Amino acid sequence: MDKYDILIKKARDILRTKPFDGVHDLSHHVSVYKTALQIAENINFEFDKKTLELAVMWHDVTAPGNEKNEVATAELIKDEMVALDFSDKDINEVYNAIAHHGYNQQPRNMIGKMLWDADKLDFLSINRWKNGLKMETDGKATFKAAKEMFEKVLKMIPTIPEKLHFEISQQIFDERLKELKASPVAKKIAEHYGCELRNI
Numbered sequence: 001m002d003k004y005d006i007l008i009k010k011a012r013d014i015l016r017t018k019p020f021d022g023v024h025d026l027s028h029h030v031s032v033y034k035t036a037l038q039i040a041e042n043i044n045f046e047f048d049k050k051t052l053e054l055a056v057m058w059h060d061v062t063a064p065g066n067e068k069n070e071v072a073t074a075e076l077i078k079d080e081m082v083a084l085d086f087s088d089k090d091i092n093e094v095y096n097a098i099a100h101h102g103y104n105q106q107p108r109n110m111i112g113k114m115l116w117d118a119d120k121l122d123f124l125s126i127n128r129w130k131n132g133l134k135m136e137t138d139g140k141a142t143f144k145a146a147k148e149m150f151e152k153v154l155k156m157i158p159t160i161p162e163k164l165h166f167e168i169s170q171q172i173f174d175e176r177l178k179e180l181k182a183s184p185v186a187k188k189i190a191e192h193y194g195c196e197l198r199n200i
């Protein structure tokens, strides 16, 4: 196991055993990584796959939601990387990608842009919607809290395209939105929270 694998495994272990919440669990990180790879395959850019995986698998390990938390997560992985003697270049890549992945932030490097786009595209993933509902049915969120979270996501979705960084991200957005609008499961979840899919 090389040092990348050690830290990727560490993130997976944390996300499996104590994720921040039901929508920032291992499945969210795996899904974001898959999308990030899909983006990477469609752009003309040489990058290190392991560095991307490391940044993606750690991006919401502690707590998502605001700039302070993002920096805290970036600091955490930075310390882990320093301890394993990663190069300054790799440490900076991962640190900057995570520290600036918030919705109102501007990513500062290519890995950060791929993470940003893939992360926001996950708002259109049906699995994410199911996990949001599951938080309520598992008693980890009240109906009110889950409804507010859902409404926030619905409101945010139409604002995503103009912020995406790659043409392929736009294409993925269009495909996912189409799938979401045609999905009976998505329709049911929306109805559960008193929302309509045609508004997105």
Ligand SMILES: [Fe+2]
Pocket: 028, 032, 059, 060, 064, 119
């Ligand atoms: Fe995320």
